[in-house]
Amino acid sequence: MKQQKLVDDINGMISERSSLATSGPEAQRHASAIRRKITIVGTRLDSLQSLVSKLPSKQPLTEKEMNRLKDMLANLRSKVNQMSSTLNFASRDSLLGPEIKPADAMNRASGLDNSGIVDEQDEGLEKLEETVISTKHIALAVNEELDLHTRLIDNLDQHVEVTDSRLQVMLILAVYLLSIMQPYLECVVLVVRDGL
Template identity: 50%
Template sequence: MASLCDSWIREQNETLKLSEEIDGMILERSSLAETSSYALRHASSMRRKITILATRVQTLKYLLAESQGKSISGKEMSRRKGTFENLRSKANQMASALDMLKFSNIDILLRPEKDDIMSRVIGLDNQGIVGLHRQVMKEHDEALDMLEETVMRVKHNALVMNEQIGLQTRLIDGLDHHVDVSDSGVRVIHIRA
């Protein structure tokens, strides 16, 4: 019983701490330029931490269900349920905010020009139009460079994940082999006994 109570308190404290950390990241996010590479890494880090927060909230739900019927006072059980509901609601709000950020980043990449090109061309002579064309091409090149950088980061992450999956597969295969060897040993002992 004491370990279940300790598990709840430990998990609750870790979840609250992570929630506060994400709150700080959300506040920091508002001060960043939306197209900077740091802002994209920051959003990725927030996404990862919100996923961890959701997992911790699920663990709290499990621990709450396990503590039902144990020797915990009704007042304490009510407090735990309230804490769980608040954390679950906060995690959902953070996930929703992150989805909004994700869509705003997509809008930044896909939005049409701020001004209609035709309205920018009106009143320009040939030299002005050529200058505007060069400026627009430069902006497009910069956007493509950002996109290339993002694609390279995604590729790098995919390669690292592939390597980790391969490692995990080898570890599981090794574990499976050890289980087979142990099972054979147990069968031999049972036959001899």
């Protein structure tokens, strides 16, 4: 099943992510690729879920087969949700760093002199800068994705317009042919009626 292969690919990518730096453009690109694959699998699972619900009317299945399909989809959905939450948790930690309790912060600050506090603030600002840069990379990736979707929608819109204009031409042609053929059709009807 394609979805199972994608889930395995995502698991591999998440494992691979631990070997990369925790922040930086490469890690962000890797995380974006994982998110994209998770979204694709989620969409495909939704489609499969819809197909499975319509399946009994189209093709008779035993209850056992139906339950097996539903269990397989539920299992894949659970794995996808788990991978998504793992990725979100890891992303949160890489952006914000490990959670620091207020008491720990006070104890640390009391032991520092002014230069130590300034150094710590500088370090915090550097982390903030990294976060802003990685957010910028994410925004650029989202922008690229939106541009792609916009082009696809424009392309689809163009195809719809072409199909619509072709249908209008065919309709005009059909009306024209019907108007030309109408006297002949009336003659045929009269001949058939008179012949009977």
